[in-house]
Amino acid sequence: DAGVTQSPTHLIKTRGQHVTLRCSPISGHKSVSWYQQVLGQGPQFIFQYYEKEERGRGNFPDRFSARQFPNYSSELNVNALLLGDSALYLCASSLALGQPQHFGDGTRLSIL
Amino acid sequence: AQSVTQLGSHVSVSEGALVLLRCNYSSSVPPYLFWYVQYPNQGLQLLLKYTTGATLVKGINGFEAEFKKSETSFHLTKPSAHMSDAAEYFCAVSPSGGYQKVTFGTGTKLQVIP
Numbered sequence: 001d002a003g004v005t006q007s008p009t010h011l012i013k014t015r016g017q018h019v020t021l022r023c024s025p026i027s028g029h030k031s032v033s034w035y036q037q038v039l040g041q042g043p044q045f046i047f048q049y050y051e052k053e054e055r056g057r058g059n060f061p062d063r064f065s066a067r068q069f070p071n072y073s074s075e076l077n078v079n080a081l082l083l084g085d086s087a088l089y090l091c092a093s094s095l096a097l098g099q100p101q102h103f104g105d106g107t108r109l110s111i112l
Numbered sequence: 113a114q115s116v117t118q119l120g121s122h123v124s125v126s127e128g129a130l131v132l133l134r135c136n137y138s139s140s141v142p143p144y145l146f147w148y149v150q151y152p153n154q155g156l157q158l159l160l161k162y163t164t165g166a167t168l169v170k171g172i173n174g175f176e177a178e179f180k181k182s183e184t185s186f187h188l189t190k191p192s193a194h195m196s197d198a199a200e201y202f203c204a205v206s207p208s209g210g211y212q213k214v215t216f217g218t219g220t221k222l223q224v225i226p
Contacts, residue, residue, distance in 0.1 A: 042216030
C-alpha cells in the first residue's frame with residue numbers, strides 16, 4: 001500500500017510569493033496533520049484536519065491556511081512568504097483522531 | 113500545556129553498546145508518548161508509543177521505552193547499537209483522548225561508531 005505522499009518534494013520561492021503544498025493520505029485515513037520542521041529543530045504542529053474539518057491549529061500566523069478535500073487529501077497554503085518559512089513541511093495521516101500518525105517524506109521549501 | 117525535553121542533542125555510542133536516549137515530558141493531562149526516528153531527507157517513522165497500560169513499551173528494530181510517571185520520563189533504550197541505528201530521534205507528547213496535537217522535542221542525533 002502507498003504511504004503518505006507529498007508534492008512537490010522540493011520547492012524554491014522568493015519572499016512575498018505564495019505556495020501550495022499537497023498531501024495524499026494513506027488510503028482509508030481520514031485525518032491529516034501538517035508540521036513545519038526548521039533545520040535542526042523538531043517538527044512544530046501547524047494544523048490538523050479530520051473529516052474535512054479543522055480540529056486543531058498551532059501557533060502560526062494567518063498567512064498559513066489549509067483545507068481537506070472530500071477524498072481526504074489536503075493542501076497547505078502559505079502567503080507572503082518570509083525567509084523564516086524555509087523548512088521541511090511534513091504531512092501525517094491517521095485513521096482517525098487519537099490514532100498513530102504516519103508521516104510522508106516532506107516538502108523542502110527554500111525561500112530566497 | 114505540554115512539552116518534552118530531550119537531554120543531549122548529540123549522542124555517540126560504539127557499535128554493540130547500549131543506546132540510551134533521554135526524554136522528559138510535561139503534560140497537564142494524562143499523556144500519549146511517542147518516539148520517532150528520522151533518517152536524512154525522510155519523514156518520521158514511529159518507533160513506539162505509550163498510551164495506557166503496560167509502562168514498558170516495545171517497538172520496532174529492538175527499541176523499547178519505559179513510562180515513569182513519578183519521574184515524568186520516557187527514555188528510549190536499545191541493548192546493542194547497530195550502524196543502521198544512526199539517525200535523529202524525536203520524543204513527542206500529545207494529550208490523550210483523541211485530540212492529536214503532537215508536541216515534539218528538539219531531537220537527538222545518534223552516531224554509531226564502528
